[in-house]
Amino acid sequence: MVAEVNELSREEIAQAVAGYSFEVKREEKKETLPELSNVGREVVMRFAPNPSGPLHLGHARAAVLNDAYVKRYGGKLILRLEDTDPARVYPPAYEMIQEDLRWLGVEVHDVVIQSSRLEIYYEHARKLIEQGHAYVCECSAEEFQRLKLDRQECEHRGKSIRENMADFERMFTEYKEGEAVLRLKTGVDLRDPAMRDFPIMRISETPHPRVNARVYPLMNFSVAVDDHLLGITHVLRGKDHIVNTRKQEFIYRFFGWEMPEFIHYGRLKIEGVALSTSKIKEGIEAGRYTGWDDASLGTLRALARRGFRSEAIRRAMLEVGIKQSDISFSWKNLFAYNRELLEPIANRYFFVASPVEVEIHGMPEFSRDVRLHPDYPERGSRTLVLKPERGVGSVFIAKSDYEKLREGSFVRLMEGFNIEILEKGREKARARFHSLELDEAKRRRAKLIHWVPAQDRVAVEVIKPEGRDEGYGEAALKKVKRDDVVQFERYGFARIDRAGKGVVAYYAHP
């Protein structure tokens, strides 16, 4: 039976199988994420980035995990853009973030922008003042910190509700930036100094790109108000927010609201790429990066440009999960997931980095069709041609291969023929044609190296995260299109960024 099936060609198998339907193994199927607790009602979750730049790998975790849970429970995901610090708003980010989410396959049901909700925060702040839970404080940050660490109340704490109401209105008109904040009256003798009378509203005179305002809620306030008003049932976020969750608990208590479920995941250490949006922005302005999709960045658009599929990133993030312990993100694992997706679609080509010429004497006419993909003959083939002049043919090989050659070395040019090195110079080698048969190469355990005929080649530049490789590609590369993902044999996967006479490819991984 097995032998019988093995006799069949790929197409025959495809035909035989076409009649059956298979349950597609989706990522959620072997998902290891734990169940959420308290999922009686509809699950509503949110992804709440700061619009300071496009999304990066760190964001992907929160986005994918929220999305996965919402999909599992048939709930709703709200994208909330937290732009209450005008100094940190990068206007194009509002759109970029949504593009990135679409690319990631994250389904957003609703978009909320905090700067459009300032009135709501003001109203809630007034309520807190009326209830005696908040006061306007004129201490400088340093002054207050000193008192706080000393468990001392400041002189403003004892003001009447009427005074506080009046002073709050003065925040909109009279006080300058830094002169007053609204503080929540949590207590100055709380065990954790971070909890003591923390501020919930402040003044910023930095112009906001979307609204004309000067009083803004601080994160803990707007987050609590929004999470409640938007009906968020489960909050998934990094453990750097654990303290914020406890701060927000005060707000829920003062309003008599029910807390959502909070889940805090640990830090994800990602090596080798720049992630901080502010640093990236600086770098772009300084010309150190070509843009938000510079190959050395960890932004989603940079990964996309290099040929990463969003499914691979999703899988990596689901694998990482929501544990509270810190973890090191492994590029190798991501590479493996991505390779699995790319391998069947990437056609094979030869590309020699830092080319060195090898002159082959006694070379007969050579031409051979080679499959674009070894497993899919139906995709067609490319042709490797070497036309010798007076018995001398010329090819390029990669410098890394060239360095391993010695005089007398016997190597096989892949998909081609066997040669023997006669003379190895600094910039060029002389070799002689030996034979055509692969068996001969196998018998001698010859190294197989890729190559490009000198007479028919295309200039290729490969942009890598850590630099660039320049070299030649085989002539068939003239026909690749932008966005094709190819496999340069013995080199790695890359996405074609510019097609045509001069190919530019962005390197993904081996």
Next chain:
RNA sequence: GCUCCGGUAGUGUAGCCCGGCCAAUCAUGCCGGCCUUUCGAGCCGGCGACUCGGGUUCGAAUCCCGACCGGAGCACCA
């Protein structure tokens, strides 16, 4: 310093809540074999971990205590 978390193979992860079925799962990685005109894929096999020390218990990766290590927070950022 104060407050609060966490520690399963190189990496990630399951198991821990409700102790025995765990001489610990899966993936990735690495090594070897088969196959293959490379790399990769595929198939087969292998390597590799419960941070340490006490305690509870017939029995502990799982519960308790301590140590060690790692992390977060102590902003008028999010």
